[in-house]
Amino acid sequence: MDNYNVIMIGPSGAGKTVFLASMYKLLSIQRGYTSFFLEVDPEQRKLLNDKYTQIAGPGEWPAPTQFRExxxxxxxxxxxxxxxxxFPAFQFTYLDYAGERIVDTRSNEESVSDFEIKLKNADAILGILDGRKILSLMGDEDDGQVFxxxxxxxxxxxIQQTQSPIHFVLSKWDxxxxxxxxxxxxDRLMDNDDFRELVKKRGQKVPIRLIPVSSVGMGFAELQPDGEMRKIRGAxxxxxxxxxxxxxxxxxxxxxxxxxxxxxxxxxxxKSIESEPDLTIWDILGEWVGSGLRKLRDYLRNEYxxxxILLKMLIDYAEMGASEKRKDAAQRAEKLRQEKENSLKLVQNEKTAIEHALRxxxxxxxxxxRDFPDSTLI
Incomplete structure (x- = not known):
C-alpha cells in the first residue's frame, strides 16, 4: 500500500489538531457522500476520538500542540x-508540526534539518490560515496586521522551500x-505582496488552493468580545x-x-512551456495515448x-485549465458522482479499491x- 506524506504548518491556535480530529471523525465511517473511510491504529484512534470529544463536547478546547512535539x-x-x-487503498501520513515552530527561534539544528527533509519529500503542504486572524484582517484590526x-x-x-502542491486551509470558516x-x-490575501508573488511564481508549476473548512461547522461556537470562542449550549x-x-x-x-x-x-x-502553453502531455510526448502512457511511466514516481484507465482519467483532469474546471462545474460534479457510485459496485480487491478511491x-x-470557484489560486 503506497504512502503519501502531507505536512501541516501553521501557528499555534490555527486549528491543526482540531482539523485532524474532525477529519477523522467525519471520515471514520464510510458515507454515501465520500464513499471511503479512514482507519488508524488503536492508539491513534483513541487519541483522535479524545481530541474530538474535547472539541465537540462540553468543556474547554484541546490544548495546542507543544513546541518540540x-x-x-x-x-x-x-x-x-x-x-x-x-479493502485498503492508500495511506496518508500527516505530520503536524507544533505551531510555535512557525514563529519561535528555539529549534535546534537537528530538528530544523529533519523538518527540511520531510518538507522536500512531502506530497502536499497544508498551510493553515487561522480564520479568526483572517476575520481581523478583513476588519482592518491590529490582530490581522500582526498575522x-x-x-x-x-x-x-x-512554503517557498518546497515544490509540492500547496493547500491553504482557511480554518474556522464558520x-x-x-x-x-x-x-x-x-482578493485581500492577494493584496499582500509576499502572498501574491508566491502564488504567481509557484502557481505556474504546482496547484495552489484556498480551501475553507470548519472543524465544528456553522452555529456550534460564537466569538466573544475578548477574542475567545465559546461553545453554544446544545449545539x-x-x-x-x-x-x-x-x-x-x-x-x-x-x-x-x-x-x-x-x-x-x-x-x-x-522549446519552453511559456512559448507552447496549450500543448497537452500527449502533444509533447509525440505519442498516441497508449504508448504515451508507457513513456509517461518512466517519469512518474513509483507510488503514482x-x-x-485511472492514469488517463487523472491526466484528463490535470490537463484542464482553471477556467475550464469552473465551466459546467455542476454537471461535471454530477457525472463524477455517478461514476463514483458505479465504481463502488465493482470493488472486489485492492486494485478496484484504489480506482474507486481516486474517483x-x-x-x-x-x-x-462547484461551490467555491475562487478556491483555485492560479
Whole structure:
C-alpha cells in the first residue's frame, strides 16, 4: 500500500489538531457522500476520538500542540463494498508540526534539518490560515496586521522551500461564512505582496488552493468580545469540508509531476512551456495515448503508477485549465458522482479499491470547484 506524506504548518491556535480530529471523525465511517473511510491504529484512534470529544463536547478546547512535539498521524483510506468486504487503498501520513515552530527561534539544528527533509519529500503542504486572524484582517484590526507581518510571513517563507502542491486551509470558516465571500478573502490575501508573488511564481508549476473548512461547522461556537470562542449550549458539531484537503493530495501531486515532465520534454526539444502553453502531455510526448502512457511511466514516481484507465482519467483532469474546471462545474460534479457510485459496485480487491478511491477524490474536488470557484489560486 503506497504512502503519501502531507505536512501541516501553521501557528499555534490555527486549528491543526482540531482539523485532524474532525477529519477523522467525519471520515471514520464510510458515507454515501465520500464513499471511503479512514482507519488508524488503536492508539491513534483513541487519541483522535479524545481530541474530538474535547472539541465537540462540553468543556474547554484541546490544548495546542507543544513546541518540540512532532505528531505523525497515519490514515489508511479504505473501501467497504456492498458485501461489507474491506479493502485498503492508500495511506496518508500527516505530520503536524507544533505551531510555535512557525514563529519561535528555539529549534535546534537537528530538528530544523529533519523538518527540511520531510518538507522536500512531502506530497502536499497544508498551510493553515487561522480564520479568526483572517476575520481581523478583513476588519482592518491590529490582530490581522500582526498575522500578516508575523505568522503569514513565516508560513510563506517555509512554503517557498518546497515544490509540492500547496493547500491553504482557511480554518474556522464558520466565523467568516455570511460575513465575507471566499473571493473577498482571496482578493485581500492577494493584496499582500509576499502572498501574491508566491502564488504567481509557484502557481505556474504546482496547484495552489484556498480551501475553507470548519472543524465544528456553522452555529456550534460564537466569538466573544475578548477574542475567545465559546461553545453554544446544545449545539451539535457538523464538520464542514474537512474531507476536501485529503482528496486533493493525489490529483494535485500528479498535476505537479506532469508539469515537470512537460518542462523536461520541452527542454529536450529546445522549446519552453511559456512559448507552447496549450500543448497537452500527449502533444509533447509525440505519442498516441497508449504508448504515451508507457513513456509517461518512466517519469512518474513509483507510488503514482496507477492503472492506464485511472492514469488517463487523472491526466484528463490535470490537463484542464482553471477556467475550464469552473465551466459546467455542476454537471461535471454530477457525472463524477455517478461514476463514483458505479465504481463502488465493482470493488472486489485492492486494485478496484484504489480506482474507486481516486474517483471519490475527483468527485470531492469537483464539489469544491462547484461551490467555491475562487478556491483555485492560479
Amino acid at each position: 512532532i505528531s505523525e498521524w497515519y490514515f489508511r483510506v479504505c473501501i467497504e463494498n456492498d458485501s461489507f468486504q474491506k 500578516v507581518l508575523r505568522e503569514l510571513a513565516n508560513i510563506l517563507q517555509i 466565523l467568516l461564512n455570511g460575513k465575507y465571500t471566499l473571493k473577498e478573502i482571496r 451539535q458539531a457538523k464538520p464542514f469540508q474537512v474531507e476536501i484537503p485529503i482528496a486533493c493530495v493525489l490529483p494535485d501531486q500528479l498535476t505537479s509531476q506532469l508539469q515537470k515532465i512537460k518542462e523536461k520534454e520541452l527542454k529536450i526539444q529546445s 503508477q496507477f492503472s492506464d 471519490s477524490f475527483l468527485y470531492l474536488i469537483s464539489t469544491l470547484e
